[in-house]
Amino acid sequence: MEQVFFFYFAIVIAAAAVLVVAVRNPIYSALSLLIMFFHVAGLYVTLHAEFLAAVQIIVYAGAILVLYLFVVMLLNLRRDDRYHRQWPMAAAVGVTLVIEAIVLTAMKGWTAPVVAAGTETTVGGAGNAEAIGDVLYTTYLFPFEVASVILLVAMIGAIILAKKDVGGNAPQL
Amino acid sequence: MTEISLRLAVSFAQILAEMSIVMVTVATMTYFERKILGWMQDRMGPMEVGPYGLLQPVADGIKLFFKEDIIPAGANRAMFKLAPVLTMVIAMIGFAVIPFGPDVTMDMFGMTIKPFVVADINIGVLYILAIASIGAYGIILGGWASNSKYSLLGGLRSAAQVISYELNVGLAIVGVLLLAGTLSLVQITEAQAGGFWHWFIWGGRPDGFFPIHTQIFAFVVFVISAVAETNRIPFDLPEAESELVAGFFTEYSGMRFAFYVTAEYANMLLVSCVAASLFLGGWNAPYPGTILEYIGLEQLAWIEHIVWFTGKVYFFLFLFIWLRATLPRLRYDQLMRFGWKVMLPIALANIVITALTLYFFPR
Structure with a gap:
C-alpha cells in the first residue's frame, strides 16, 4: 500500500516538474508547480512528517506561488522564448547530475545503508x-x-x- | 482489505453528513442574510416564496441550476471551468478537522470512531491555515481565465489581500497555540473546558479566574482578518460591485456562479467554526460541565455541547451580516495600511506578551 502511494507521488512529482519547464504558457507552468508542491506534501505525509507537509503547503503553495501568479498576470506574458538559448548550459548540468546519480546508485551496492536511529518512534x-x-x-x-x-x-x-x-x-x- | 474498506465507508459517511450540514447551513445563511439585512434597513426581506419567504433558498437554488452556462468567447475554457470547482472544493475540505461536539469515541464494527470530528489530526490548526492560504487560487484563476478587465482586477486584488491578511490570521493564532501547547483543534477545545473564564478569550489559568493570559487582542485581530480573508464587506475589494461590477466572478453565470457564492458562505462558516473553537471554547458550555449531566442524563450531554457550538458559530455569522449592514467599503490603500501597520504590530505584540506572561506565570 505504501509503495503504491510512493510511486504515485513520485511519478506525478517527476511529470509535473518536467511540465513546469516544458509548457509554454507561464500560467500553466505555475499550476504544474502547484500540483508538484501538493504531491511533495503528500510524500511528507507518507513519511509521517505532517508538520513539514502543512508548512510546505502554507509557504510554497499558499504564499510564494500566489506571488508568482500575481506577477505573471501583471506582466501578462503570453509566450516566452527568451530561455531557449540556455540549452547547452542545461544539458551540461543535466548530464553531470545523471552521471552523479548513476555513480551513487552503483556505489550503494557495497556500502551498508545507514539506518536513522529511532526517527519513527521519537518523531x-x-x-x-x-x-x-x-x-x-x-x-x-x-x-x-x-x-x-x-x-x-x-x-x-x-x-x-x-x-x-x-x-x-x-x-x- | 475489509478493514480498510470498512474504514473508508465510515469516513465517507462522516464526510457526507458533514457536507450536508454545511450545505444546509449555507442555504440557511443566504436566507438569514437577506432577512437580517432587510430588518436592519427597515424593510421586509424575502416574503414571496413560502411563509415569510422561508423557501427562498430553494427557489434560488433551482433558478441558478437552470440558468444558461455561459463561457465568454475570449476566455481560457479549461481554467474558466476549473476555477469555481477549485474554490468550492477548497472551501469544503477545511471542515474535516473541526470538532462539532465532545471528544467521545464510539466502538462500531470493531473499530473506534469519533462521531463529531471527521479527522482528528495532530496539525489541525496548520491544516486550516494551509486550506485558507490556497483559497486564493480559485479566485485568481477565475479572474484571469475570464479574460475581462474587471475580473482580472478583482483576482489581483484578492491575491494581494489574502496574502496580507492570512499572515495576521496565522500570527493571531500563535497566542492560543502557546496557551494550549498543541496544534490539534480537539485538544485546544478541551483545554478550555470548565467555564467561560477558561476560554482563551478570557484566559484564566486552569486553577484561577484572573485573566492573566487573555487573548482578547488576538481575538479581535483574528475576527477582523477573517472578515478580510473571506472577502466580506467592508473588505470586499475583490468583488466591489460599485467599481468592478462583480469582481472576479463578473463573467460567471448559472451553477459556476452559485459555486463561488456557496464557497464564500462556506468560508464564512469555516472561519466562524475556527474562531469559536480557538477563542470561545468550542463546544464547551460557559459554565463547568453541562446541565443535562447534573440532572442525570449523561448520555445526552453531547446535545448540549453541540447546541453551544452552534450558538457560538451563529453569533459569528450574525456578526458578518451585522458588519455588512453597518460599514462602508475601505479604499484599497486603507486596506493595505490597516493590515500591515495596525493588525500586524498588534498580533506580534500579543505573541511577545503572551510568551512573557506564560514564562512568569506558567499554566
Missing part, C-alpha cells in the same frame, strides 16, 4: 511539531540563527529598493 510519538522545535532550538540553533539573519538582510534590502524613489533621491549609504 511520531511526541508530535512532530514538538520534535522539530526541540531539534531546531538546540542542535541546529546556529544554522537557524544564520538563516534568520539572511532573511533579515533580504527584508532590509527589499525595503531599501522599494523606498528608493520616495522624494526623488536615493538613500545615502
Whole structure:
C-alpha cells in the first residue's frame, strides 16, 4: 500500500516538474508547480512528517506561488522564448547530475545503508511539531540563527529598493 | 482489505453528513442574510416564496441550476471551468478537522470512531491555515481565465489581500497555540473546558479566574482578518460591485456562479467554526460541565455541547451580516495600511506578551 502511494507521488512529482519547464504558457507552468508542491506534501505525509507537509503547503503553495501568479498576470506574458538559448548550459548540468546519480546508485551496492536511529518512534510519538522545535532550538540553533539573519538582510534590502524613489533621491549609504 | 474498506465507508459517511450540514447551513445563511439585512434597513426581506419567504433558498437554488452556462468567447475554457470547482472544493475540505461536539469515541464494527470530528489530526490548526492560504487560487484563476478587465482586477486584488491578511490570521493564532501547547483543534477545545473564564478569550489559568493570559487582542485581530480573508464587506475589494461590477466572478453565470457564492458562505462558516473553537471554547458550555449531566442524563450531554457550538458559530455569522449592514467599503490603500501597520504590530505584540506572561506565570 505504501509503495503504491510512493510511486504515485513520485511519478506525478517527476511529470509535473518536467511540465513546469516544458509548457509554454507561464500560467500553466505555475499550476504544474502547484500540483508538484501538493504531491511533495503528500510524500511528507507518507513519511509521517505532517508538520513539514502543512508548512510546505502554507509557504510554497499558499504564499510564494500566489506571488508568482500575481506577477505573471501583471506582466501578462503570453509566450516566452527568451530561455531557449540556455540549452547547452542545461544539458551540461543535466548530464553531470545523471552521471552523479548513476555513480551513487552503483556505489550503494557495497556500502551498508545507514539506518536513522529511532526517527519513527521519537518523531511520531511526541508530535512532530514538538520534535522539530526541540531539534531546531538546540542542535541546529546556529544554522537557524544564520538563516534568520539572511532573511533579515533580504527584508532590509527589499525595503531599501522599494523606498528608493520616495522624494526623488536615493538613500545615502 | 475489509478493514480498510470498512474504514473508508465510515469516513465517507462522516464526510457526507458533514457536507450536508454545511450545505444546509449555507442555504440557511443566504436566507438569514437577506432577512437580517432587510430588518436592519427597515424593510421586509424575502416574503414571496413560502411563509415569510422561508423557501427562498430553494427557489434560488433551482433558478441558478437552470440558468444558461455561459463561457465568454475570449476566455481560457479549461481554467474558466476549473476555477469555481477549485474554490468550492477548497472551501469544503477545511471542515474535516473541526470538532462539532465532545471528544467521545464510539466502538462500531470493531473499530473506534469519533462521531463529531471527521479527522482528528495532530496539525489541525496548520491544516486550516494551509486550506485558507490556497483559497486564493480559485479566485485568481477565475479572474484571469475570464479574460475581462474587471475580473482580472478583482483576482489581483484578492491575491494581494489574502496574502496580507492570512499572515495576521496565522500570527493571531500563535497566542492560543502557546496557551494550549498543541496544534490539534480537539485538544485546544478541551483545554478550555470548565467555564467561560477558561476560554482563551478570557484566559484564566486552569486553577484561577484572573485573566492573566487573555487573548482578547488576538481575538479581535483574528475576527477582523477573517472578515478580510473571506472577502466580506467592508473588505470586499475583490468583488466591489460599485467599481468592478462583480469582481472576479463578473463573467460567471448559472451553477459556476452559485459555486463561488456557496464557497464564500462556506468560508464564512469555516472561519466562524475556527474562531469559536480557538477563542470561545468550542463546544464547551460557559459554565463547568453541562446541565443535562447534573440532572442525570449523561448520555445526552453531547446535545448540549453541540447546541453551544452552534450558538457560538451563529453569533459569528450574525456578526458578518451585522458588519455588512453597518460599514462602508475601505479604499484599497486603507486596506493595505490597516493590515500591515495596525493588525500586524498588534498580533506580534500579543505573541511577545503572551510568551512573557506564560514564562512568569506558567499554566
